[in-house]
Amino acid sequence: MKALYSLFLVFALAALALVGAGALGMEKAFGLYIPFLAVAVFVVGFCMRVVDWGKSAVPFCIPTTCGQQESLPWIKQSTIENPSTTGGVVMRMLLEVLLFRSLFRNTKVDLHEGTKITYSSSKWLWLGALAFHYSFLTIVLRHMRFFTEPVPGIIAGIEAMDSMLQIGAPTLYLTDIAFVAAVTYLFVRRVVVPQIRYISLVQDYFPLFLILGIAFSGIFMRYFAKVDIISVKQLAMGLVTFSWVVPEGIGVMFYIHMFLVSVLLAYFPLSKLMHMGGVFLSPTRNMNCASRKFRHINPWKFENVHYHTYEEYEDEFREKMVEKDLPVDKPLAEGAE
Amino acid sequence: MSDLPRPEALFANINHTPPKADWMDVPVDIKPGRYCYAANPDSVNYVGLPHARKWNPLDDDWKLPENWQEIIFKGLHERLQKYRSFKIFMDICVRCGACADKCHFFIGSGDPKNMPVLRAELLRSVYRGEFTTFGKILGRFAGGRKLTPEVLKEWWYYFFQCSECRRCSVFCPYGIDTAEVTIIGRELLNLVGLNIDWIATPVANCYRTGNHLGIQPHAFFDMLDFFCDDIEDITGIRPEPSFNKKGADILFITPSGDVFADPGTYTCMGYLMLFEYLKREYGLDVTWSTYASEGGNFGFFTSHETMKRLNSKMYMEADRLGVKWILGGECGHMWRVVHQYMDTLNGPEFQNSRMEVPSNPITGTVFKNAASTKMVHIAEFTADLIKHGKLNLNKKRNANIHLTWHDSCNPARGMGLLDEPRFVAKSVVEKFTEMPEGTIREQTFCCGGGAGLNAGENDELRMMGGLPRANAVKYVHEKYGVNMLGCVCAIDRAVLPNSMQYWVPEVDVCGLHELVANALVFPGEKERETDLRGEDLPGLEDE
Ligand code: SF4
Ligand code: SF4
Numbered sequence: 001m002k003a004l005y006s007l008f009l010v011f012a013l014a015a016l017a018l019v020g021a022g023a024l025g026m027e028k029a030f031g032l033y034i035p036f037l038a039v040a041v042f043v044v045g046f047c048m049r050v051v052d053w054g055k056s057a058v059p060f061c062i063p064t065t066c067g068q069q070e071s072l073p074w075i076k077q078s079t080i081e082n083p084s085t086t087g088g089v090v091m092r093m094l095l096e097v098l099l100f101r102s103l104f105r106n107t108k109v110d111l112h113e114g115t116k117i118t119y120s121s122s123k124w125l126w127l128g129a130l131a132f133h134y135s136f137l138t139i140v141l142r143h144m145r146f147f148t149e150p151v152p153g154i155i156a157g158i159e160a161m162d163s164m165l166q167i168g169a170p171t172l173y174l175t176d177i178a179f180v181a182a183v184t185y186l187f188v189r190r191v192v193v194p195q196i197r198y199i200s201l202v203q204d205y206f207p208l209f210l211i212l213g214i215a216f217s218g219i220f221m222r223y224f225a226k227v228d229i230i231s232v233k234q235l236a237m238g239l240v241t242f243s244w245v246v247p248e249g250i251g252v253m254f255y256i257h258m259f260l261v262s263v264l265l266a267y268f269p270l271s272k273l274m275h276m277g278g279v280f281l282s283p284t285r286n287m288n289c290a291s292r293k294f295r296h297i298n299p300w301k302f303e304n305v306h307y308h309t310y311e312e313y314e315d316e317f318r319e320k321m322v323e324k325d326l327p328v329d330k331p332l333a334e335g336a337e
Numbered sequence: 338m339s340d341l342p343r344p345e346a347l348f349a350n351i352n353h354t355p356p357k358a359d360w361m362d363v364p365v366d367i368k369p370g371r372y373c374y375a376a377n378p379d380s381v382n383y384v385g386l387p388h389a390r391k392w393n394p395l396d397d398d399w400k401l402p403e404n405w406q407e408i409i410f411k412g413l414h415e416r417l418q419k420y421r422s423f424k425i426f427m428d429i430c431v432r433c434g435a436c437a438d439k440c441h442f443f444i445g446s447g448d449p450k451n452m453p454v455l456r457a458e459l460l461r462s463v464y465r466g467e468f469t470t471f472g473k474i475l476g477r478f479a480g481g482r483k484l485t486p487e488v489l490k491e492w493w494y495y496f497f498q499c500s501e502c503r504r505c506s507v508f509c510p511y512g513i514d515t516a517e518v519t520i521i522g523r524e525l526l527n528l529v530g531l532n533i534d535w536i537a538t539p540v541a542n543c544y545r546t547g548n549h550l551g552i553q554p555h556a557f558f559d560m561l562d563f564f565c566d567d568i569e570d571i572t573g574i575r576p577e578p579s580f581n582k583k584g585a586d587i588l589f590i591t592p593s594g595d596v597f598a599d600p601g602t603y604t605c606m607g608y609l610m611l612f613e614y615l616k617r618e619y620g621l622d623v624t625w626s627t628y629a630s631e632g633g634n635f636g637f638f639t640s641h642e643t644m645k646r647l648n649s650k651m652y653m654e655a656d657r658l659g660v661k662w663i664l665g666g667e668c669g670h671m672w673r674v675v676h677q678y679m680d681t682l683n684g685p686e687f688q689n690s691r692m693e694v695p696s697n698p699i700t701g702t703v704f705k706n707a708a709s710t711k712m713v714h715i716a717e718f719t720a721d722l723i724k725h726g727k728l729n730l731n732k733k734r735n736a737n738i739h740l741t742w743h744d745s746c747n748p749a750r751g752m753g754l755l756d757e758p759r760f761v762a763k764s765v766v767e768k769f770t771e772m773p774e775g776t777i778r779e780q781t782f783c784c785g786g787g788a789g790l791n792a793g794e795n796d797e798l799r800m801m802g803g804l805p806r807a808n809a810v811k812y813v814h815e816k817y818g819v820n821m822l823g824c825v826c827a828i829d830r831a832v833l834p835n836s837m838q839y840w841v842p843e844v845d846v847c848g849l850h851e852l853v854a855n856a857l858v859f860p861g862e863k864e865r866e867t868d869l870r871g872e873d874l875p876g877l878e879d880e
Contacts, residue, residue, distance in 0.1 A: 005478075053428070056421035059641075062677050062751075064506040064514060066779040069753030070706045072721055075760070081779070082753040084706070096510070102435075103510045107775055109438040115348040115840065117444065117808045119775040125435060129510070196434040198355040199454050201480040204432050270471055275511060278429035283422045284512035289753065292710040295680045300419060302642050306385070307649050308544050310657055313628050316545075320555040326627060327581050 003191060006205035010213045013263055014256050021255030027246045030255040031235055038262035045269025050277045061296035063287040070290055084290035093286055097279060100126055128189070132182035135175040136211075138162060142173070146236040176219055183212050203271055210264050217257040227251040340370060341796055344840055348804070353438070355449040361462070361482055363450075365491040367394050370797030371446075372494060373790060376537030381530065383541040384643060388530025399490070405529045406484055410467065412528045416521050417468070423521050426513045427464045430454060436505035436515070441782050442498050445801030450495050453505035453515035459491055460522050493531050496522040498798060500787035501638070502746035507779050519788075524640045532639065536789035539635040543647050547630040548593035554627035560596050561625070564606045571871075573863030576613035578625055581658065585624035586698065588655050591666025592633040594827035595848070601830040603869045604667060604848030611719065611850060614728070614857055619699045623664065629654035632671035633827060637678075638789040645682040648674055651712075652687035662695035662711040664718055667848050669787065669826035672714060672754070673747035680710045700725040714748070716757040716825055719853060723764045730856040732767050734865065737875050738852070739768040741810060741819045743833070744781035745826035755779075758825050758849050765856040770817045776809035784824075786832035796835075803836030811841040822846045 021030040067078025079088045080095065095101040108122035141158050145151040163171040187208045190200045221227045231247035232254060238245040268274070280286065288294065314321065314328055322332050341347070356363060372394055381389035392400045402408065417424045436453040438444060443451040450456060458480075465472035466481025475481070482488065501516035526532065539549035546553055552560065561578055569575040579585060591608060595601035615621040629650040636643030655663050665675060680688075692711045695704040702721045704713050722728050740762060748754040755778050763769050776782055785802030813819040822833060822844055833846045855868045867873055 049428075053421060053425055056417060056424040057419055058421045059419060060678055060681055062422060062514070062517065064503055064512055064750055064779075065753035066507055066750070067753060068755045071717055071754075071757055072702065072724070074724060075720075075756050078753070096512075100510055102508055102512065103433075105508055105780075106435050107439075107508075107780075109353075109444055111348075111351060111353070115344055115804075115808065115811075117805060119773075125433065129433075193434070194354045195437050195449065195452065196432075198360060198449055199432050199434060199437070199452065199458065201432065202478055203480060272429060272431050275429040275431050278425050279511050281421065281425055282429075282512040283425070284506055284514045284517070290706065291677050291680065292675070292707045292712065293705065295684055295709045298681050302645060305642065305646060307646055307653070310628050310653060313547065317554050317627075320553055321627070324555045324558045326554055326558060327583070 002200060002202045003187075003205045003209075005202055006209050009206060010209040010260070013210075013260060014213060014217070017256040017259035018252060021259070022252040027250075027255065030259055031246050031250070032239065032244045034262045035239065035258055038265040042265040042268055045266075046274070046277060049269050049274050050281070053278065053281050057299045058283050058287075059298040059300065061287050061291040062283055063289045063291075064284040065289050070293070082289045084288060084293065086288065089286060089288055093280070096285055100129055103129060124185075125189070128182050128185040131178050132186060135179035135182060138175045139173075139179060142175075146233050147240050149237060170222060172223075176215070180212070180215050180219070183208060183215065187212070207264070207267070207271065207273060210260060210267070214257060214260045214264065217253060217260060221251070221253045221257055225251055225253040227254045341800060341839070344800075347797075347800065351445065351447040351801075353443075353447050360449060360455060360458075361477065365487060365494055367490070367494055368797075369395075369794075371498065371795055372798070373497060373533035373535045373792040373795050376530075376532040376534045380534070380537040380541035381532065384544050384646070386527060386530070386532070386537075386639070386643070388528075390530055392530075394490075394493070399486070399531070401486065401489070401529055405489070408528050409484060409489070409525050412525045413464065413468070416524070417464075420517075420521065422514065422517045425511075426457065426518055427461050429511055430457065430461065430513055431510075432458075433510065435508050435510065436513070439505045439508050440499075440515075441502070441504070441785060441805045442500070442798070442802045445785075445804035446798070448498075450491070451498060453499075453509075456495050456499055457513070457515050457518040459488070459495055460518060463488060489526075489529075489531075492522055493526055496526065497533055497790065500746070500783045500785065500790055500802065502783035502787055503750040504746065504780065504782065507750065516788075520637075520641075523638060527640055533789065533792070535792040536635055536638045539789075540639055540643060540647070543631050543635055547626070547628045547650065548596070549631055549633060549635055550593055550597050552593060552596065552630070557596065557627045557630055561605070561609065564602065564609055567869075568606055568610060571867055571869065572610070572859060572865060574610075574613065574859045574861070576609045577616075578609055578612065579622070580625050580627060582622075582624040583658050584622075585658060585660050586622045587624070588629070588651075588658055588660040588663045589623050589625055589666065590629055590632045590651055590663060590671075592668035592671055592827035593631045594633065594668075594831055595666065596630075598831055600834065600845070600847055600851070600870075601827050603851040603854075604830065606869050607848065607850030607852075607854035608666060608715070610854040610857055610859075614859060615699065615722075617859070619727070621699060624658060624660070626654045626658070632666055632668040632675075634670055634674045635789060637670055637674055641678075641682075644674060644678060648679055649683045649687050651675075651679070652683050652689070655692060655711075656687065656689035659691065661693045662707075662713065664713055664715055666715055667825040667827065667850065669745040669747040669828055673751035675710060675712050676752040679712070684709065697721055699727050714752075714754060714757070714825075716754060716761055716849060719850070720757045720760045723761060728853075729858040729860075730765055730853075731858050732765055732856055734855045734868065734874055735766040735852055737872075738766050738821045738847075739770065739817070739819045740766045740821045740823050740852070741770050741772050741813050742777070743772075743784070743806065743810075743822050743824040743829060744778055745824050745829050746781060746783050746787060748825055749781050750779055754825070758823075761849055762823055762852060765852045770813050770819050772809040772813050776805065782806040782809070784826075784829045784832040785836055787828055791828055791832050799832060800836060800839050803832065804840065806833070807836050807840035810837065810844055814841055814844050820844055823849060823852065825849050 472481030
């Protein structure tokens with residue numbers, strides 16, 4: 001049901017662009033104003049969220065340690081999973097952000113006859129997530145050729161790599177295939193695995209469909225609808241250089257694509273997609289694990305409350321302590337009121 | 338354990354497939370056997386926590402204070418500012434489910450609200466519904482909901498079904514630590530007087546007498562004295578421990594569970610023997626304190642502030658006695674607090690500048706990793722002694738033991754104490770076998786009773802939660818003949834024996850220093866016929 005809602009929502013958005021930019025001829029709105037606004041919302045929203053997190057304090061040093069601590073010199077420390085230096089922390093974060101280290105660890109539990117449980121390695125989510133994020137990144141970079149003149153060598157290089165197989169004309173991008181496959185996997189997994197379905201919300205399906213919609217409209221445009229690339233580039237360059245123009249005859253498919261991208265950008269800061277920024281701020285991963293070696297300072301203070309002091313303790317138990325020859329600070333007679 | 342079904346029946350009932358209905362539509366069903374009794378108002382009052390009253394989780398009316406919603410909202414708002422961890426964890430979970438089947442309580446109960454992600458979602462949904470623009474406008478469509486008494490009950494029930502073990506955090510791509518969410522969730526519940534007695538009363542006891550059982554100084558003395566009698570019977574050597582001694586080198590603090598209940602008591606005898614050995618051989622002066630006689634910090638399960646108040650005693654006592662540094666016994670939560678919180682909480686206020694960076698006067702080793710807190714774990718300390726050949730050990734005395742090692746959650750995932758205890762264990766036992774990968778080290782499973790859930794009335798919950806650990810033990814027991822499960826945590830030593838009795842009755846539980854003491858050869862001791870448990874030493878016949 002939640003998946004269906006999300007699907008309808010994405011269809012409705014596409015229809016909106018179809019009618020708006022097509023039938024109503026609002027090319028300017030869909031080609032220039034909305035994308036511009038979306039980028040603005042994305043940038044401002046993203047920064048606001050990060051600043052908002054940044055404003056919350058980090059009172060304690062609470063990293064999850066996933067390996068041997070720094071200890072005696074002859075005990076081998078796991079310098080990355082349980083870092084005691086900044087270098088180690090940076091390595092830990094790099095592994096996390098670039099290679100999804102924690103997901104790589106994933107296991108799956110199975111119950112068997114009798115009272116037996118087994119755990120097996122389960123790398124599909126890791127693989128799917130990695131494929132998704134890296135092909136997404138490649139696609140975004142590839143699109144930079146629309147916004148740059150001359151196109152930097154590195155972007156041309158990525159493009160050349162991506163079309164290595166040279167299938168068909170125009171050439172088929174490998175990332176397009178990987179991307180669609182990965183998003184589909186992430187969606188199917190949500191529907192098929194009962195536990196994941198149980199925890200999934202509309203906000204989990206919606207971005208998947210939206211991204212899938214973007215991918216399909218893009219692919220359709222490239223391989224079938226054949227929009228006028230030159231005009232698209234003109235529009236894109238116009239956008240970034242603030243000399244806004246809407247060339248004739250780009251084709252409505254382009255506006256649908258562009259609109260869905262705009263929605264994604266504007267939705268981003270409001271949603272869980274912010275994990276992109278949050279992953280860097282997670283205190284369980286980005287802190288030094290040597291909290292007995294270096295004092296971590298809490299920026300806020302606890303209210304002044306009472307501590308149970310030794311004097312109070314001895315006052316209560318002095319007699320019993322003396323009876324057992326336990327040392328006391330004040331002799332019995334003096335302490336007895 | 339009378340009401341418990343047989344292990345096979347309990348196991349057969351586990352169903353990992355969630356129900357059809359949306360989880361927000363499944364009302365909370367508080368089941369006896371899975372919750373701990375409500376806090377005794379006297380205990381709550383003793384430490385000055387708010388809204389102490391008599392209430393019963395099974396009643397409809399929990400006698401909440403009039404403005405309970407306001408209190409929770411205010412508390413929530415405050416904590417979002419004070420804890421970046423909490424704020425981030427509220428915002429960035431993508432519900433990927435990587436953590437879902439990592440929780441021992443989910444594995445053992447199949448209750449979907451025990452999936453870490455959903456446990457956090459219980460709170461997150463209210464945060465979304467009441468604190469975010471999207472959630473306020475779209476409500477349930479955006480995964481938000483209102484804070485109702487039903488929701489509060491659900492929080493109470495499920496936040497006290499989390500042992501704050503952090504296993505889920507290891508697998509989360511963003512390190513989302515459901516334990517952290519639970520800790521704050523429990524703080525919020527405490528604001529309206531909803532705690533459990535197995536936490537509230539130990540907290541009050543720790544505050545008053547220094548230890549969670551409420552043992553007063555004379556009784557504490559008697560208990561250790563009684564162990565000394567036993568040790569004398571077994572070894573012919575009588576330890577003379579010192580108490581509250583000013584000018585001692587080192588203050589020793591251990592969880593008081595070791596002073597009270599088997600098999601922790603054998604570990605406690607182990608400490609006594611080790612210190613006696615070090616005193617006789619090397620003149621090391623270690624003292625015990627009756628005032629700071631608890632390592633385990635039950636305040637941690639109440640609020641950060643209560644944790645601070647209980648923890649302060651360690652430094653206050655070290656200061657009063659003028660010791661150089663503190664040595665800590667085998668305890669789980671104690672070490673999470675000592676390692677990750679103590680210095681921040683109480684270092685500046687209570688740690689005396691006369692304390693020194695810990696160094697072992699016998700071996701000369703400087704514990705640089707504890708330079709700031711000035712507190713060393715006894716496994717680090719003993720490993721260092723053994724490595725330098727300072728202890729005369731005879732492994733054969735543990736020949737009847739085939740050991741496997743349980744990494745206690747907190748030292749494992751909040752500290753990284755993994756190889757030190759293994760080194761010590763392998764130095765004092767002949768047969769050692771690891772449990773399968775995926776169940777040890779940072780992926781270790783909780784005993785099922787951590788974070789204050791080790792009560793009698795929630796037996797079913799503990800047995801369900803203990804299943805993953807027991808299951809791995811069962812595997813090495815059946816395959817390799819393992820008959821002993823070692824650990825460095827007093828709660829483990831209290832919970833695991835029951836859980837073993839239930840799932841793998843052939844396996845026993847021990848602490849690390851029980852094994853050390855069994856192997857430790859004193860000069861001039863009488864020939865030992867039994868181990869510390871009074872059981873015969875079969876491995877010695879051929880000597
Ligand atoms: S693993 Fe992390 S991100 Fe994924 S569902 Fe669990 S808490 Fe959320
Ligand atoms: S901290 Fe431990 S008990 Fe709590 S949800 Fe995570 S795995 Fe479960």
